Each structure stands twice: as structure tokens, then as C-alpha cells.
Amino acid sequence: MVAHKDERLHPLSPWKRLLLRPELGSIAGLIVVFLFFAIMAGNTGFLTWLSVRNYLEVAAQLGILAAAVALLMIGGEFDLSVGSMIGIAGTLIAVLIHPDYGHLPLGVAILIALLFAMGVGFFNGWLVLRTGLPSFIVTLAMMFILAGANIGFTKMVTNLTIVSGLGDVVAKSSLAHLFAGSLLGLPASVWWWLGVTIVLSLVLLRTPFGNWVFGAGGDANAARNVGVPVFRVKITLFMLTAIAATVVAAIQTLSIGSANVLNGQGKELEAVAASVIGGCLLTGGYGSVIGASIGSLILGMVQQGIVYTNIDTDWYKVLVGGMILGAVILNNYLRKRSMEVRR
Amino acid sequence: MVAHKDERLHPLSPWKRLLLRPELGSIAGLIVVFLFFAIMAGNTGFLTWLSVRNYLEVAAQLGILAAAVALLMIGGEFDLSVGSMIGIAGTLIAVLIHPDYGHLPLGVAILIALLFAMGVGFFNGWLVLRTGLPSFIVTLAMMFILAGANIGFTKMVTNLTIVSGLGDVVAKSSLAHLFAGSLLGLPASVWWWLGVTIVLSLVLLRTPFGNWVFGAGGDANAARNVGVPVFRVKITLFMLTAIAATVVAAIQTLSIGSANVLNGQGKELEAVAASVIGGCLLTGGYGSVIGASIGSLILGMVQQGIVYTNIDTDWYKVLVGGMILGAVILNNYLRKRSMEVRR
Amino acid sequence: QQLRIVVVTHGQASDPFWSVVKNGVEQGGKDVNVQVEYRAPDTFNMVRMAQLIDAAVASRPDGLVVSIPDASALGKSIEAAVKAGIPVISINSGADVAAKLGVLLHVGQEEYVAGQGAGKRMKAAGVKNALCVNQEVGNVGLDQRCKGFADGLGGKVTVLPVKLSDPTGIKNAVSAALQKDPSIDGILTLGPTAAEPTLQALEASGKLGKIQFGTFDLSPAVLKALSEKKMDFAIDQQQWLQGYLPIVFLANYKRYGLLPANEIIYTGPGFVTPQNAAQVIELSKKGIR
Amino acid sequence: MTPLVELRKVSKFFGPVISLKDIDMKVYPGEVHCLLGDNGAGKSTLIKILSGVHKPSEGQVLFEGQPVVFSSPREALNQGIATVFQDLAMLPLMSITRNFFLGREPRVGPLRLYDGNLAARIAREELLKIGISIRDPDQPVGTLSGGERQSVAIARAVYFGAKVLILDEPTSALGVKEAAVVLRYVVQAKARGLGVIFITHNVHHAWAVGDTFTVLNRGRSYGTFKKEETEREKLLQMMSGGEELEVLAVELELIAKRDPAGAAQLERRIAEELQEPN
Amino acid sequence: MTPLVELRKVSKFFGPVISLKDIDMKVYPGEVHCLLGDNGAGKSTLIKILSGVHKPSEGQVLFEGQPVVFSSPREALNQGIATVFQDLAMLPLMSITRNFFLGREPRVGPLRLYDGNLAARIAREELLKIGISIRDPDQPVGTLSGGERQSVAIARAVYFGAKVLILDEPTSALGVKEAAVVLRYVVQAKARGLGVIFITHNVHHAWAVGDTFTVLNRGRSYGTFKKEETEREKLLQMMSGGEELEVLAVELELIAKRDPAGAAQLERRIAEELQEPN
Numbered sequence A, B: 001m002v003a004h005k006d007e008r009l010h011p012l013s014p015w016k017r018l019l020l021r022p023e024l025g026s027i028a029g030l031i032v033v034f035l036f037f038a039i040m041a042g043n044t045g046f047l048t049w050l051s052v053r054n055y056l057e058v059a060a061q062l063g064i065l066a067a068a069v070a071l072l073m074i075g076g077e078f079d080l081s082v083g084s085m086i087g088i089a090g091t092l093i094a095v096l097i098h099p100d101y102g103h104l105p106l107g108v109a110i111l112i113a114l115l116f117a118m119g120v121g122f123f124n125g126w127l128v129l130r131t132g133l134p135s136f137i138v139t140l141a142m143m144f145i146l147a148g149a150n151i152g153f154t155k156m157v158t159n160l161t162i163v164s165g166l167g168d169v170v171a172k173s174s175l176a177h178l179f180a181g182s183l184l185g186l187p188a189s190v191w192w193w194l195g196v197t198i199v200l201s202l203v204l205l206r207t208p209f210g211n212w213v214f215g216a217g218g219d220a221n222a223a224r225n226v227g228v229p230v231f232r233v234k235i236t237l238f239m240l241t242a243i244a245a246t247v248v249a250a251i252q253t254l255s256i257g258s259a260n261v262l263n264g265q266g267k268e269l270e271a272v273a274a275s276v277i278g279g280c281l282l283t284g285g286y287g288s289v290i291g292a293s294i295g296s297l298i299l300g301m302v303q304q305g306i307v308y309t310n311i312d313t314d315w316y317k318v319l320v321g322g323m324i325l326g327a328v329i330l331n332n333y334l335r336k337r338s339m340e341v342r343r
Numbered sequence C: 001q002q003l004r005i006v007v008v009t010h011g012q013a014s015d016p017f018w019s020v021v022k023n024g025v026e027q028g029g030k031d032v033n034v035q036v037e038y039r040a041p042d043t044f045n046m047v048r049m050a051q052l053i054d055a056a057v058a059s060r061p062d063g064l065v066v067s068i069p070d071a072s073a074l075g076k077s078i079e080a081a082v083k084a085g086i087p088v089i090s091i092n093s094g095a096d097v098a099a100k101l102g103v104l105l106h107v108g109q110e111e112y113v114a115g116q117g118a119g120k121r122m123k124a125a126g127v128k129n130a131l132c133v134n135q136e137v138g139n140v141g142l143d144q145r146c147k148g149f150a151d152g153l154g155g156k157v158t159v160l161p162v163k164l165s166d167p168t169g170i171k172n173a174v175s176a177a178l179q180k181d182p183s184i185d186g187i188l189t190l191g192p193t194a195a196e197p198t199l200q201a202l203e204a205s206g207k208l209g210k211i212q213f214g215t216f217d218l219s220p221a222v223l224k225a226l227s228e229k230k231m232d233f234a235i236d237q238q239q240w241l242q243g244y245l246p247i248v249f250l251a252n253y254k255r256y257g258l259l260p261a262n263e264i265i266y267t268g269p270g271f272v273t274p275q276n277a278a279q280v281i282e283l284s285k286k287g288i289r
Numbered sequence D, E: 001m002t003p004l005v006e007l008r009k010v011s012k013f014f015g016p017v018i019s020l021k022d023i024d025m026k027v028y029p030g031e032v033h034c035l036l037g038d039n040g041a042g043k044s045t046l047i048k049i050l051s052g053v054h055k056p057s058e059g060q061v062l063f064e065g066q067p068v069v070f071s072s073p074r075e076a077l078n079q080g081i082a083t084v085f086q087d088l089a090m091l092p093l094m095s096i097t098r099n100f101f102l103g104r105e106p107r108v109g110p111l112r113l114y115d116g117n118l119a120a121r122i123a124r125e126e127l128l129k130i131g132i133s134i135r136d137p138d139q140p141v142g143t144l145s146g147g148e149r150q151s152v153a154i155a156r157a158v159y160f161g162a163k164v165l166i167l168d169e170p171t172s173a174l175g176v177k178e179a180a181v182v183l184r185y186v187v188q189a190k191a192r193g194l195g196v197i198f199i200t201h202n203v204h205h206a207w208a209v210g211d212t213f214t215v216l217n218r219g220r221s222y223g224t225f226k227k228e229e230t231e232r233e234k235l236l237q238m239m240s241g242g243e244e245l246e247v248l249a250v251e252l253e254l255i256a257k258r259d260p261a262g263a264a265q266l267e268r269r270i271a272e273e274l275q276e277p278n
Ligand SMILES: Nc1ncnc2c1ncn2[C@@H]1O[C@H](COP(=O)(O)OP(=O)(O)OP(=O)(O)O)[C@@H](O)[C@H]1O
Pocket: B340, B341, B342, B343, D014, D017, D018, D019, D037, D038, D039, D040, D041, D042, D043, D044, D045, D046, D086, E143, E144, E145, E146, E147, E148, E173, E175
């Protein structure tokens, strides 16, 4: 692109230029994790197509969420309520389409859930921006509120904390295939993941809105001073995150055929972890959607890969932690080596 | 202190000056929460001495942790592993003094746990500072590692995920009173809380080290440039946090007489929430230890107070979330009204 | 003056098993006209639970119902309640220590024994290598179910830890475990949260019917699977009674001084099998079984 | 002629702090209005009111004769008021190009996407005009030198300023050459009929381009002076309270340095001079 | 006489960026060494090497004749090298007093606690000396004006600088009066036998206090000149790389504009102003 010479510049190899992309460092982490399991568990089925589909599906649900969460993080905000949002959107859809309770068509149910999620997202954003409170605490409170409302609501309607028996409804609805079906041997969620990642990545890199996201996250004040509508940008991001949570909820509920009030719990931290592994800064203003997707893939692979190894399951979490740490350290090391120029 | 007049200043009432302190805003939140329960549950025992002791004890365990976590947050870092640290330190102490396994004197066991915690804290800090990775992700990984190691270790030693039956050992040890005893009708943990809050608050406000903490958290680069030993400061803070976790673990284990591998889980977020309610900025450089203690008291009161009301547990979390939100919004509103001048 | 009874257990309100207990509590309250309050920590947490019992005692109820998964952790608090003159009934776990702590009587049954029952049943079906899917490692009740299962089976039992909030993760972990070790011929899940995704994993890998599959606790989906013969059994502790009975007992004890003479009232284990599943379904939908 | 922007009795308080009090000011098209004053006099606060960052606590702002209340900088920008803030309003982690166009991105295609190529070309050209040859328009602004950063901010404002151009100490971190270019920009903008508000501490710069001078002191206005009505020395005196004396003092001191005995004595004299009312 | 600090063939690379290349420089006690050069020439990078922020990529730094490698700014400070950085190194949320003493807090009592009262007193005094009367020493630095903030940084460095005082564009945001005070400080420091490194873009300021001038250009040194050996005009020319030519160019450009008469006249005035010696 730039055919411009300057005597104040060392030449930089194309390889190093590649490593400068925030997302590409994390690919190294991915490769290491993959190799680890290929060696440790190659003979117990880790390398089969079944296993690939298996971890792709787990990564996909996290990845859909992480793509939106990454955008929100680049925009300088957090959303801890996103896990509870999955839970409540899931039971909401399940109750609404359930033959014993809602009787509604799936499309309407999903629409209602989406509207609800957008309302919550809007409220989150509005509160954060109006009060100037950190999004961490506002959405932490919202996490409790949604989780509690979910339990209360579900028990009120069903007397139980699990809404099951959706199998027939799902089987009859063609719309359900959009969330729970499969294409070319891969579950719908993987295609959603791919689509969401590509679209949000384009939004981030190729639209003015994306530029505003970077601005709002890097320094909201400075961005506002040069005319970025920070308020609108951040509210949109909060709503987008809630929508992503609803999509994940729809996928989970429809593919499992039941919804549990605890679903989604803890996903908020996983999504943040995936984004950070993929190069997003917690302080905002820097990161990439593709990186977050790769981060999700790493986490999904670690979670599922461990089952194929012979490691004592008691020590399971040690390995998860160790692999996350290893992946980010490697990623970071590679990135630093080649990008001393960038901060 | 400053008897200096300037025509460019409006007069500021002493009351407003008081509200300018980061911690004092949160007192308003505390009062509101207290009044809420006094009205809702005054007749079911919320106002009795027993109840006061009860929520003070809950607040105390959180408060000891939150005081250290607040310091760490002011220093610009996070520690998500602190909850798992409570768990592993607790089972470590329990196993070491257990008549079936360790047979060690309590003092030695606590010493070993402290050394272990300091080692982990040092490692956390060292890794964060050496790699430049965000502490969020490093300590998230450490959270998994510690939780996993705890399960693995405990199952290895005891075949269960719980170490119980410490009653006799505790009763025999006089050192145990330091953690599990009581004084003037209040449990030891409340005195620990008081002590830790006072000492750490003094450290923060009245020592050069405290100044460095503010500096390291506000802008590590600027602080380093004017000669603050940022590396040392932050490592110290990480170790301090781990020590606080161990103290909480000792209190829990010795007063309960048993340790479960899940103990402490989630405390990391609670401690952060308490600090934020008490006025700490998530981005570092601003906050107060006393505020974090008040935040802990608010959370403890909410958690225990609900037991006295006859609100359905299904909706319990909605109330917790709502109270947290209400407390921070009020606090924030009051602070803003009187401190437009700051920031 | 209406009586007020507080129930403190180790099972969070969101847990399918405990939500049925809570339904029993509430029905009991309605039937004998007492005010009931159900309290539980968010996760399996003995420290929190002890604090909740303390708070309950401080609120001076007319009766207290507790579960006792860890006697040494909760003993002090329960003894304090007894000392304060509050009648206490224990439910679910703690049958062995109840009397020692001064508890009036125990309703329910040891998790370990129930697990053992499941193990024996699978052993009879010829299972040699089984999987125990644990959705909350560290929850002692669940640990004991797995342990009892292993002892009852006498064969190889692998514990598969999964995250209870991630059904897809559970499903895929089970299918990975099956893929890794094709010789697995029995699966026990410790609750409907894990049972439903496991069912899907079995369906997807075509091993349905080839593997003995049982679960703890009921849900409509579990019962439906049973009646369609997709599952072999579900262990039913009739936990609704664990909630209902103590309320009735305490109310009568408080009002008239009446109490059953048994020290332990067993509510289970009952086994629901494809044969008797159909009749339970409607009750399960109402949150009674 | 109606002024382009006008302030009427504008005051601004931050909590207890009185930052501005009863300021009147008019800026006409084709005029360079210099805003002068000591540190902390309130110059930046004043221009932040004009650019929509702050709302006045009291008083009124008029734009082209109409009373306006800008609720955001975006509105001011849309009216054609572009500002270079003293703290530059730059995103250090963002590339030069993206910073340049932040908030006003060029769009292309039916999807109205961000036109990165056009943006890079324009940014490079505009910066070249100001005398900065950037190595790589994708370089993060955070790695630029202070002066380079300032140049980017100025180039941006000049490019987007349609009616009013506000420059808050634009030359403070600039080299001699770059500063001259900025002054040239100011004159060009004036020639195009823009109203320019120019804040500086450099009397040479102010005198060189200014038509009108408003001097602030501790939040209040000393008044507005036309260039024709005043003299450079008088202006300097208003700005500094007697710079000449000081330069003299410094000079004397320099001489005294070789004679350490007299240094202290000279010190005292300087102190006196500085306190002397003008 | 051994120089206080000396650079030998020092280079500094940031990844692909060559920021400094083969710089030699000596600063003697009692000397004001002016570092001049365009924006982005590498001046700040050079002084960051001296103050321990960066390590040189190549070459050697000598302090009082001994080769040193400062592994942190703290070490440089402990040797008596105090620096005012261009970005000031201030904590916006921290009070003025605490910022002033950050890293070198006064201690009191057997517990060696932070002596807040002493700190507040000294900070107020030192700032008064520089001509800033602060409203409240507990005010957060973030609410100060740019110039006030710069004054705090300078006062701090002057207070702590024992052997070498490094000032990176200390006067850039200062009012005329305050700038004069800073220049006086420079001279005072020199009189006390300190070595002063002074970076500025203002040729008047440089000429007023400098003894020696080193001119950087695009990361390389043009050489070092003594005041006696050079002239002010020559220095100006070196700093600006032929400013005259540019001013001329500006003039020509403006003649081509709408209002040729007025523009040309203005332009000529600019040229005069910029060249005119004080
Ligand atoms: N947000 C704020 N809160 C409190 N005080 C403020 C705030 N902004 C500015 N001030 C105060 O108002 C006064 C004027 O500040 P301002 O930045 O306008 O000065 P200035 O004239 O631009 O000075 P300089 O030439 O140093 O840039 C200063 O004393 C400053 O401390």
C-alpha cells in the first residue's frame, strides 16, 4: 500500500508485518494448543472429524458471544450480565414456545426475546453513560437481577427451574433449523459464528461506526471532542452484546431442547478471556473481532481436548488454566518481539 | 488546613467537603440499605444484637479481602485468583493440621499456607509485570490453576472434596482463638477486619508506599519516570492480596472446623464489587480502603438482611442486584453533586 | 400469631432437585397454614450456609429445617439453634449425625446410599465400565453420589466433571468421553441438568440403548425419555416430601407437641423405570416429583 | 456586519471554581481574534464553550446572530466550528489516518463503508502541506513526537473547519519551521473568510497574525483591542506584565554568573521587577 | 574538566524506527546545553536515554566520567539527574502535593510516615516561587490548566535536581511571565554549578540562556556549537532549515489569492516578525 521510503526506517519483513496484526499473534497460541492435544490425545480420537465438530460447536457458542463482547471491550466497556442474559433469554424462548405454557410460534418467541434483550442492553448502556458509573458494577448488578428474575419467572410459570420437553416443537418448526440444524456436517452455530465474526469484523474495520468504536474506547472524551457520538456508539454496543447473548440462547435452547435457569452462567468471563487472548485491551481502544474468535477456539479446544487426554480429571482445571496462560504468554511474546514499535 | 482565600473560588460548605472523600459517599448507600431492612425486617430480628453480629461477621470476611483488593485496584491491577486462593489455603491448612493427615501444629500450618500464598502472589505479580499481560487474564488462568490444584490435591489426600473434622484440633489450639475466637461479643474476624482496614488505610494515606500505589495505578509509566519503583510496589500488592486471602481462609476453616474445595469461589468479584461501591476506580489510581470496607458492609448487610425479610428466595438475587445498583447510584449521585470540581 | 418456619439447605434455588424441595416446603406451608421461608447459598458453600443458619436463628423462627452435608461445618450453628429452643428437623443429608446434634428427626436419605443403589442396579445389568457425570465438582452431595455409585458397581467408574451452566459443553464432553473410551457401557448423571444433554450425546453417537443410562432426580424430559425407553432408570428421592413433611411435623409439634417416633424417615430411593414413568409425568410437570 | 460568533456575559463555574466570569467577545468573518492571557486565565475554558464541550453556566452564545446551545462538539462541528484542543483530542492507539478522520469518516460504495484509501491519501497530503512527512499513515499516533501529533491535530481542524477555526496554543510544541506553517494556515483561513480564534503565549506569533486581541486575566476580561488601536509593546505588557524587564534581568544575571557574589543581589532585583505593578 | 554527562555514539531504535543515530554530546557542570531541532528530530528520545527511561540501542552513556547504564529513572534520579518530560509525567487524579513528591516523599517520625504537612508547605512555596499561586494543594492535577501543570513539573525537577537538570520544552505551554521565571531558574541552576539540558523551539529562549547548542536533524546530529562561536541568526537558520525561503514561499502563494494586496502585506509582516531580533 505504502510505497514510501524513509531513511529513518529499518526494513520490516512481511512475516513480522503479519505478526503485527493483533489477531495473528493468537494463532500461534492456537497452534500450540492444537499440537499439544494432537500429541497427547491423537490416538484417542482428538484428530477425528467427530472431535473437530465437537470442539467447533463449543467454540462457536462462545465465539458468537465473544465477537460482540470484543467489540464492546474495544469500545471501552464491560458486560458481566451477558451470561445471565443467555439464561433468561433461553428460558424466555423455551417458556414462550412450550406446548404447556406459551404456545407461541418460534419466530414470535425469538422476536420477543430479542426485544427484551435489546431493552436490557439499552438500559445497561443508558445507566452506564448517564451515571458515569463503571460498566463493571452496573452490569454486575444487572447480572444478579437477571439471574434472579430468571429463577423467579421460571418457577412462577413452571414450578421448576428447568423448562424441558421442547423436542416436538423444535422438530416441527423449520425456523428452528436456523439455530439447531446443521449444514455440510457442521452445526448451525458454527455458521452463525463464522457469519457474526465476519460481519462484526467488517463493521469494526471497514465502517465509520467501527472507527467510532475504537475512538469511544480509546478516550471517550477525546472522541467526543472531535465529534464522535459516543453515547450512541456505546448504547449500540451494549445492545449488540445482548443480541448476541440471545442468539446463543436460542441456539442452546433449540439444539438441546430444554432451558435451564443456570445456562450461560460464567460465560461472561469466558467471553472476556477469549477477547483478551485474542488481543483486546481491557482498557479499550484496541483489539480485534477475529482475535476474539480465535481466542474462543482456543478455549473451546482446551475444554473439549482435555476429555480426550488421560489426565486425571481432578486436575482438569489446572490444565485449563495452564493452557490459557501458555497461549497468552506465547502470543504476547511473539507480538512483542515483532512490534516493539507499537507501544 | 489551608487558610488561603482566592477570589476564583466559591465557598464550599464543610458538609460538601466531607462528601468529597471517596469513602463517605458510600456511607449514604449504607444508610439506605440499613433503613430498608430496618423497615422491612425490623420485627423479625434484623435489629437485634445477634443479627448485627451475624452480618458483621459476613462483612468482615469480605472486608479483609476487599481492603487488600482495593489497594491492588488502586495500584491498577486485578486479582481474580483471590477466591480460589481462599479455597486452596483453607484446605491446605485443614489438611496440614488434620489428625488423620498432617498432624502439624496450627502455627506451622498457617505459616506454610502463608508462604504458599505469598509465592503465588509473587508469581502473579511477576508474570503480569514481566510479560505486560493484563492482570485480568493472568489471574483468571491462576484462578483455574488454583481451583484445579485444590480439587486434585484434596482428593489425592482425602479422597473427598471436603476436609472436615477439625473441631477437636481447633478446640485444643490457643492460636485458633486468634482466628476463630471472639472478643467483647464479636467474632475475631470482625477485629481482623477493623485492624486490616485501619492499617491498610494508614499505609495508603500516610506512607510513601501509599503514594506510590496511587502513582503506579494512575499511570505506571509516569510514575516510573518520576522514580517510583513500580515493579516492587505492584508485586507487594499482589502478595498482600494473597496474604489477605489466606487470613480469610484461616478464619473460615478454623471457625467452621472444615474446608471445602469450593470455599471462596466468587469472592473475587464480590471483593471488587465492594471496592467499586466504596469508590475505587477500576482503572486504578483512585479509591480508598475505608470505602471498600463500607462496601463490604453494604454487601454483607444485603446478603444477610434478606434472610430476615420474607422475600421469596427465588427473587433473592433480584433484590441483591437492585440494592447494589441503588447503593452505587446514590453514592455516585451525591458525590457528583458536590464534586463537580474534581476530574 | 402465625407460625414461621425457616428452611436452610445447601441446594440453591435454581437447582432442579432443590426447587422441588422448595415446592414441597411451600405446599406444606399452605396446607398447615404456617409462614415458610426457604434459604440457600448460591453455590455449594458451607461457610455461607453456616452464616445463613446463624441469621435464621437470629430471626427467631418457630421452627428450623436444615440439610447437613457437612456436620463439622454446620454442627455449631445447628447446636446453637437447638440451644436457643428452636425445634430443628434435618432433611436430605445428615441422617447419621442428626440425633447427635439435637435434631428432632431426619427426613430423607443419604446420597451415598442412593448412589450405591444405582451402582448395584447397573451391576445387575452387566455394566463394567461406567461414567459418572458430575456437574458441580466440590459439591459433597454429588461427590457422595458418585462414590456410592462406584462402590455399588464394583467396576471401573470415571468421573467426568462438566459445567452445569453449559448444556452444549456437557453434551460434547460426554460424546468426547464416549469416543475416547468405546468400552464405556454405563452412564450415571447426577441430575437432569446433565441428563438431558447426555441423552442428546447418546442419540447423536448412536449409542442409545447400547449403554445403560440412569440419572438422579426427575424432570419432565427425563420422564419422557424413560417412557420412550431411551433411559433405563431415574433415582427418585421423592424430595418433595423432604420439603413437605418437616413443615407439617414442625407445625404439629409446635401446636400440639406431636411428633413421629421414628428418628429417620426415609423418602427414597425409589427407582422410576420405563414401566412406571408415565404415571409420574404429570406430577413432574407440576414440580412435585 | 453580524459577528460569526458572539459571547454575551458568559460565565463558567466548575463546582466552587470560577473559571470564567462575564465574558463578552465577538469574532467576525475574516478576522483573526487572538485570545491572550496568563496560565489558568480561562482561555481553554472559553473556547471549550464555543466548541460545544462545556455549556456556559451563565450568559449566551450566539452563532451567526442566533442564540445557540451546543449540546455536543459534534453539533459545533456540524455548524463548521473546528477546534484544535490544547490536549489535542487524539487517540494514541489509533492510526494517524483514523485519528484524522475520526467522527467525519469519508464513505464509499452503496454500503457507505469507510473509505480507508481515500482517508490515507488525504491525511498524507494534508500533513505534507503542513510540513510533516509521515512514515506510514497506519502508525499509531501514540508513537509520534509531540510536535508531530500537534501537526496532525491542526491539519485535521484546518481540513474540516468551514466557518470558524479555533486553535488552542497550536504552535506550543512546534519547531520554528512548523510554527511558521501554522501561522500561514491562519492567514489563509482568514483570507478564505473564516473567523479564527487563536490562543498563544508567543507575542510574536500573536502580533504577526492577529487583528483583534482579547486579554483574559484570572477568568475576567481585560477588554478587546484592535490591532490598529494598540501597539506591540503595549500588548506585550498586557500579556506579560513587562517582559522587557525580565529579559533584561535574565541578561544581567547571565553576566553576573561569572561574578557569583552579585548573583544573589540580582536575584532580588528580578524579584522586585516581577512584582512591580505595570 | 570531565563532563557531567557524555554520550558516545549513542543510537536508539524502536523496532523499525531509527530514532537516534550516532549521537555524541557532552554536558559540563555550570553549562546550559540547548538541544534544538525540528519536530521528531529525536530530542525527547535523547533525554529519555539520559534520564533512564530508555536504554540506548548502541553506544555508551557516561556520568561523571564513568560508564553507566540506568536501569530505571529512579537510578538516574538518585544520581541527581532530574527531568521534566515533555508529557510531564503527572498523575491527573492525584493532588498537586502528592504529585510533587511522588517517588521522593518526605518522611517523618519513627515509622517513617509520609509527612503530608511538610510536603504541602514545600510544594506551595516552590510553586509560588515559579509564580503559580495554587488554590489548594490537595486539588487534583487533572483540573489544572496546561501551564499550571507544566509549572508543577518544573518546580518539582528544580527542587530535586542535584547535578543535572533536563527540561524538555518546559516553556511550551507557559505564559510570557511564567516562561521568564523558568528561564531564570535555568540560569540559577547553572549558577549553582548544575549541568542543564534545555530543549526548546523558541530561539529567543535558547539564545537567552544557552551556552552550547546541539542541533539534531532527523535523528542525527548537526554538531555542537558554542555561543561564542556562532550567531543568533545562524542558529535560527540551523533550527529552521532555511526559514526565510519558506516565508517567501508563503508570500508568493498568498499573492495568488483573492485579496492579493492585503494578504501580501500581512505576509510580509509575518516574515518581519519572525525574523526580527528582540
Ligand atoms: N474541569 C475543571 N474542574 C475544575 N477546575 C477547572 C476545570 N477546568 C479548568 N479549571 C480551572 O479553570 C481555570 C482556567 O483553566 P483553563 O484551562 O481555561 O486555563 P488556560 O487559560 O487555558 O491556561 P493555559 O494557558 O495554562 O492553558 C484553571 O485555574 C483551572 O484550574
